[in-house]
Amino acid sequence: MSIHKLFYPEGVVVIGSMAEGKIGHEIALQIRRGGYEKLFAVNPKAQGVHSVPGYDAVSKIGHPVDLAVIATPPSTVARVMEECGRAGIKAAAIITAGFAEVGNHEGQTEIKNVAGQYGIRFIGPNCAGFVNSSIRLCPTLETRPPAGKVGFITQSGAVGGVFLGMAKEEGLGISKFINYGNGADLNELDLLQYYIDNPETEVVCLYMESVSDGRAFMKIACECTRKKPLIVMKSGRTSSGMRAALSHTSSLAGSDDVFDSCLKQCGAIRVFSIEEMFDLGKGFAILPPLSGKKVAIVTNSGGPAILAADKAEEMDLDVMEPGKSIKEELSGFLPGHCATSNPIDLTVEGNENGYRNTLQTVLKEYDAVLALNITTPYLDSIPLAKGIAEASKQSDKPVLTSFLPRYLVSEAVNFLERQGIPNYYTAERAVTVISHMANQREAMQLCDPDMEESTLPGTSPMLEPEAVAWLVENNIPVPENRFADDMDETLKACQEIGYPVVMKVVSKDIVHKTDSGGVVLDIKNEDAASSAFNNIKQAAADKDFRGVIIYPYIKGGREVLVGISSDPQFGPVVVFGMGGIYTEIFRDISMRVAPVNVAEAKIMVRETKLFKLLKGARGEKPVDIKALAELISTVSQLPFQYPDLDEMDLNPVFMFQEGLLVGDVRVIRKNK
C-alpha cells in the first residue's frame, strides 16, 4: 500500500538542485536535521549536501528507495517521475509548483498519467511536503514540530506552516502532518482514511478549501469520528461563487450550510480559526474524555473568572453553584473571604494547598475544572501549578488551566503541560474547548438509500393535482381535494369537501398563483364558490387553464416548510424551517445531507428556534413533532426513489396537535 510507503519509506531521495538557497537543498537539510538517515540526493551534477550523498540518477543510488521528494522545475517533473517509476519508487511528494494552480492543467495531467502507469501514489504538486514524527521523517520546508498525537491534514501549505509554528512554540506534539497541495492524486479523502487506522494519531485536524466528493467525504468522516475526534476547518465559506447555481429552497442553503450540516451528521467538530483548531487539537490530545456540561471555575482573581463564566454560559455549559455538601466541604478549609459559589475565588492568597484541596473537592461534583491563575511579578506560580496537577492526577476528569500573564508563567505552564494539563492563552479559549468537547455528538449512521428507482409522474412542470396525488402515493398527508374543470363539477366538489374551502387555479403557465388572482381563500358558500370559479377562470383567460383544485380551508395550524434541494457537492439535501416571508429574514432553518432517519430529523427540528413554538411556547399546545420528523425523513428519501427530482418545497405544512397536512407543493424536475 503506497500511502504507507509514503509515510514509512525504506529510503528517501530528494530530486532537485542541492545548491545553497535552492528548495532541494533546504529539504534535504531539513530531513537530515530531523534525524532521518537513509537519505540520498539526485541532480544532474550528482551534488550532495552535508552527509547526504549525491547521484546523477535515481537508478544509481544502490540502496532501496521508496519515496521521491521532487523539487525540480515544473517542465521536468513528468520525466523525473518516469525515472522514479522505472527505479521502482512507489511514493512521491511533488513540491514543485506551476501546475493546475496557475492554469497548467496539461502538465498536471501528464504527471498523473505517468504516476498511474508506474503505480506511484503522490502528494502535490504545489505542496509543502509532510512530516512523520514516528520515524523522524520531515520532507517539508515548514517548521519541524515535536512528536505527539495530533494528525494534521491540510490543503494549504501556509495554514499548515502556521499550525506547525504554533505546535513548536507551544510544544504540542504532532504524529503526522501532510499538505496535499493540488491533490492531483492523494487528497483529503485518501489521507483521512489513512489517519483513521494510524495508531499514533489520536485526534485528526483537517483544513480544506474544497471538498472533492461530498458523499465520499461524509462516509470517511463518519468512520473517523467513530474512532477518534475529527476537527475540521473549511474556508472559502463566504465567496459568492460557492452559492451560485442554487435556487429557491437552495437559496436558503449556501453550500457552506450544507457542509456545516454534513459535519454535524458526521459528528465532526467545525472550527473557524487556526487558533481554535490548535486549542481543540491540544485539548483532545491531552485531556481525558468529558462526560457532561458541569464546569467549575477555580480562580485567584475575580475579573477573568467572570469573563470565563460569561463565555461558559453563552456556550451552553453549566456553571452551576456547588451543591450543599460540596460548599460545606469548601468552607471547611477555605478562608472566610473566599467565594464558594462558582467561580470559586481563592483570592490573591490562593496557594498550593488551596488549589489542590479545592480541585479535589469540586472534581467530585463537576465534569470538568478550569483553574485560573492571574499572577503578578512578585508571586510564584509554580506551587499553584503543583497543587492543580496533584488534584488532577487523582481524577479521570478534564482539568484545564489559564495562567497569565504569559511572560510570568512560562515555567509553570511547561510544568502543567508535562503533567497532562493543557494551558490556554485566555480562560475564554479554554471554555471554548470544553464546550466543543461537551457538544461532540455521535456520528449518525449515514442512511444508505437502497430503494427501487422510479420516475416522477405527470407533466412538466408538474400540475398541482398530479403533485398532490404523487405525495399521497408516497404516504405524505395532504388535505382532501378535488379537481374540477367546469362550474357544475366545482360546486359539487365544494359541497363534498364542505365549506369553507380554498380554490386554486390549475395551469401549466401560472407559477405565482396568488399574484395572478389564481387563489381564493375562505370561500364560505355556493355563491362565493361560483364567483371564485369565474374570477379564477377569467384571470387565466389567456393562459393554459385546466381547471381548479379545491381543498378545505385550514385554519389555526402552525405553518412550517419542508423541502429538498440539490447541492453540487453533496447531492440531495433536506431542509426544514419556518415557512413564509420570515424564512428568509431569520434564516431559521436546519438542513442535512439526505436521506435522514427519523431520529436525525428530530434533531433537525430541535435545532431551530421555531422548535420553541412547536413544542408549545406561552402555554399553547405542542404540535405533532413525531409526524413532522417522519415527514422530513420520508421527504429526504424521495430524491433517491425518484432520481429525476431536483427540488421540492412543501410550504406551508400545517402542523396540528395530532398529525399534519401539506398545504402547497412545488416540484422541480432535473434538466435532462
Added chain:
Amino acid sequence: MSIHKLFYPEGVVVIGSMAEGKIGHEIALQIRRGGYEKLFAVNPKAQGVHSVPGYDAVSKIGHPVDLAVIATPPSTVARVMEECGRAGIKAAAIITAGFAEVGNHEGQTEIKNVAGQYGIRFIGPNCAGFVNSSIRLCPTLETRPPAGKVGFITQSGAVGGVFLGMAKEEGLGISKFINYGNGADLNELDLLQYYIDNPETEVVCLYMESVSDGRAFMKIACECTRKKPLIVMKSGRTSSGMRAALSHTSSLAGSDDVFDSCLKQCGAIRVFSIEEMFDLGKGFAILPPLSGKKVAIVTNSGGPAILAADKAEEMDLDVMEPGKSIKEELSGFLPGHCATSNPIDLTVEGNENGYRNTLQTVLKEYDAVLALNITTPYLDSIPLAKGIAEASKQSDKPVLTSFLPRYLVSEAVNFLERQGIPNYYTAERAVTVISHMANQREAMQLCDPDMEESTLPGTSPMLEPEAVAWLVENNIPVPENRFADDMDETLKACQEIGYPVVMKVVSKDIVHKTDSGGVVLDIKNEDAASSAFNNIKQAAADKDFRGVIIYPYIKGGREVLVGISSDPQFGPVVVFGMGGIYTEIFRDISMRVAPVNVAEAKIMVRETKLFKLLKGARGEKPVDIKALAELISTVSQLPFQYPDLDEMDLNPVFMFQEGLLVGDVRVIRKNK
C-alpha cells in the same frame, strides 16, 4: 484638583511594612525601579528599602508629599488616612483589601468619611494601584508597561494585570493605567472624565463589571468619543441576577442589552475579550483614521488569505476586486502566476519590491491594506517588512500586518511596529480591528429631556379607553374608537365606526382579554355585534365589567411593537421590534436609553432584521418608516413627561404605506 495630584504628585509615600515579601516593600521597589525619585516609606519601624528612606510618621518626611500609597492592615487604614489628611496629602491609592468586597461596609464608610473630612481623593480600597508613564510613576504590583498612548481604566486588578502583561510582551505603550477596585471614592466616571482631557492618552480602554450611574456614564462616554476612541469591555453579562426585577417588555431587555444600546448611542466600541480590547487599543494607538470599508488583502500564501477574506466579508467589510486600471497596473509588475483579484497573492516568491509596489498600487483605491506574510524557516521576513513599511509611509491610510509563524518573524514584527504598522497574531484578528474601526459611529447628542412634567390620567390600572385617549393627547395615532356600556350604545357605535369591527371588554380586573373571551375580531354585521356584546358581558359576569371599546377591524398592516421599559441603571429605555409570539423566539428587537430623536430612532429600526420586511421585501410595498421613527421618538419622551410611567407596550402597531395605527396599548404605573 486631586485626581491630577494622584497622577502627578509632588512626592509619594508608601505606607506599610517594608519587610521583604510584604506588599509595601514590593510597591516601593516597583516605584523605585520604574524610575520615580521623590519616594518615601512610612511604617512603625521607620524602615526604608534600598535608597527609599523610611520614617515612622508622614509628618516627619520633611518634603512635599501629595500621594499616599497605603498597604497597611485593613483595621489601620482609616487612622493612616487621618494621618495623611493632617499632613496635607490630597490623594491616596488604598491597596489594602478586606472592605466592601468581603462585607466590611462599615470599614469602607469610615475611610470615605475621613477622606471627605480632609478632602482626599482616592482609588480603592482593594485595588492594584496605577501607572502614569509620563512621569514614570508605577505604584502598582502589576507589570510595568512601556510608555505610550493607550489609557486603561479597570475595575478588576487582574484584568488590568493581564492587559499590562500583554502590553509588555508586545511592546504596546500605555499612557495611564488605573485600577479603581471597590471604587469607594474615584470610580469609572471620574477617571474617564479625567482621561478625556489627558493629552497623553489618545485611546481609552475601560473594563467594568458594574455601572455606578448609567446616565452619568453615558454623558461622559459621549463626551469622550467626541475626542478619542473609547473601547469598553463589560463582564457579568450573563449572570441571572442582572436580569432580575424586569418584566414583560423588559423581559426582552436584560440590562446587558441596555448597556449595549448605551454604548452604541455613545459611539463607544464594545469588545468581549481582553485580546480583542488589546488588539483594538493597539490599532487605534498606532493607525491613522480609517475612511471607508474597502480592504485589500495582500499575501504570499492562499489559505490564510482566504480565512481573512471570509472573516472580512462576515464582518461587513468590502473585499472587492480591484478596478480595471489598478488591476492593469498590478499586472504590469507582478509575475503572471500571481492572483490580482483580492486577496492579491504574490505567492511564496513575493519579495520586498513585490510587496512595496503592490501596496503602493492598491493604497490608491482601498481604504486599508492587510498584508500577510506566512513564512518558513528558510525565508527571511525582514525585506518584506521593509517593502510594506516603505509603501505605508507614503500613504495616510491604515496598513496592518499579520506575520506568521510568530517564532520566525519576531525581528520583522518589531521592525514593523517601530514603523507604525501594527502586527496581529492572526489575519482574522487584524480584520476584526479594521471592522471595528470602520463601524465606529459618531456619538449621538444625548437628548436632554426638558419638558413640563405631568401625571398619568385615569384609574389604576389604566382602562383601555383612558389609555387610548391619553395616546391621542400625546399625538400618537390610534384607530377611531367608541366606548359603550349597553347594547343600544354598542350597536350605534358599531354602526358609526362601520363594519367589520373589533370589540374588546373594558374591565379593571381583566388583564388577559383574549384568553378570557374579552375580544371578538372581525364582527361583520349587527347580529354578530349583538351576540359579541352579550358574550363579552357574560364572560365578565363576575368581574368589574365597565363596557366595551369598539374599533374598526384592521387588516393587512405589518405588525410591530414599540415599548418603554425601565432599567435599574439607565432608567427609561425605548424598545422596538417584531410583535407577537415571534418577538421572544427571535429576539429581533433594538433598544436605546430614552429619549431618542427621530434620527436615532431610524437607526434603531434599521438595526432589526424586521427592517428588511418593513422596507418591502419580495416586491411588497414599503411601510412608513418615517412615521414609525417619529412614533418611537415620541414614545421615548413620555417617561420624562409622565414620571409615573413605568412600562408601556404598544403592541401591535399596524404599519401602512402611509402612517400607522396603534392596535393595543398597555400602561403600567410606577409603584409609589
